[in-house]
Amino acid sequence: MTLATPVLRTDRLRLRPFTDADAGPLFALHGNTSVMRYWDSPPWTERARAERFLATCRRLEDEGSGARVAIDRVSDGAFVGWCGLSEWNPVCRSASLGYCLDEPMWGHGYGTEAARALLGWAFDTLDLNRVQAEADTRNAASARILEKVGFVREGTLREDCVVNGEVSDSWVYGLLRREWPPSHAAR
Helix, strand or coil, X not given: CCXXXXXXXXXXXXXXECCHHHHHHHHHHHHCCCCCCCCCCCCCCCCHHHHHHHHHHHXXXXXXXXXXXXXXXXXXXXXXXXEEEEEEECXXXXXXXXXXXXXXXXXXXXXXXXXXXXXXXXXXXXXXXXEEEEEEXXXXXXXXXXXXXXXXXEEEEEEEEEECCEEEEEEEEXXXXXXXXXXXXXX
16 A cells, blocks of 8 residues: 655645655765764765665655655755654554754754644544654754654663664654644644
8 A cells, every 4th residue: 555745835844755856965964974963873975875765765655654755945945854754554553753854954943843744644644543753862952843743752762772883772752643733832
């Protein structure tokens, strides 16, 4: 079963399916050591990684197991980053949320805005009951995004990642349908 990747709009952002033209911006994004600081893999060093990422996006859609969208700024078309749902399980009505934003885009609320748009699609269109997310315990900015859109920290995965010899913990977050939309979050 396929899962059509959505096109979503917010006041400042457009979330859209990836195209082959996104390989360059993706490589720059995932090749940035600051962006990848709290990621579960080292920065990309070869452009082929971006092409594999794009192939995975198409596979997720074809298999019906998730959807990743590119995020563009409406005002000038600048590539902001991406967000996506993976591990979509229509039987359990669950999925996992992930996102990655380009360093110049940090601190402008784009991550929160994009996550909120994708979660709206997830709950309204996919009829999910639960969305899960993980964040490195040292990544306060990512934790803030998740909490702003209504996620609840449910636990800690101790020493679950080792990247370049560095061991780190991750927080596990959950958001349930009955908690959406988050009444306490600024819109």
